[in-house]
Amino acid sequence: MKIKIFCFGKLDKKFFLEAFNDYAKRISKFAALEIIELKEEFVGENNKNSEINSNHLFDKLEKIRDFEIVVLDVKSKQVSSEQFAEIIDNNKNYKSGKMAFIVGPSDGYSQKFLSKYSQKISLGSVTLPHQLFRVILAEQIYRGLKIINNEKYHK
Template identity: 30%
Template sequence: MKIVLLVVGKTTESYFVQGIDEYSKRLAHYVPFELTVIPELRNTKSLSADQQKEREADLILKALQPGDYVVLLDEHGREFTSLQFASYLEKKMANIAKRLIFVVGGPYGFSNRAYQAAQEKISLSKMTYSHQMIRLIFTEQLYRAMTILNNEPYHHE
């Protein structure tokens, strides 16, 4: 099984890129991991938020493959502690044959079509983070989960 973080728009801040790259390298020791970037929409000034979400949904849905298990990173999703997230991933890795896709949407969130295409929603916090920052937070939590599952000393209770 492969884990994919699918994001809308490239990460622009170098300090986020460095952190994401570091955790991505660390993850390679445990699980196939890929960060897939969907190009950011251009000329959006004339588009409403709903129109932008629909166009982003077109690109998100186009990036999916048959057999993918899709999880939206969404403020209304299920919340986990790091230990619970590790357990969640362990179950998914045992039951998903192809790709486990975690999706970070654009600045306005997801359209109804994106919600319908997903099997689940997860929230990383009750707080709101920038779409750039959530990528780093997610890759760190994914790495933390892998170290928990392998009884390594990264996570402390």
């Protein structure tokens, strides 16, 4: 299985980087993980920022058409860890075994971007810093893989 995470910015806090790398190492026992870090553009107006950054995402995602795209959006349907694992398992078993999780820019996605992708989920309704969210996403991917493989993991 191949998993890509598209996100804006870099992990520059040591504790976030260490936590993320720990989960990335754990994930590597189940899947090949690749992180694609994008530079976020800020030109002033929020709508313009989201449009520019969403277009940048479009360009990147066009190159991986054979991947299942999962857009992480705080306004979308919240999923439990079990439901998240099911999304991964469905891809692994019934689709290409290739997934891309998209963590949007700080000003959100454009409407055009959101309308293009049907698989949109939320891991919760709270707003989190991007760096912390990347750690949480990695943890949930790892947890999902453990659930799929019927392996024990702390609760």
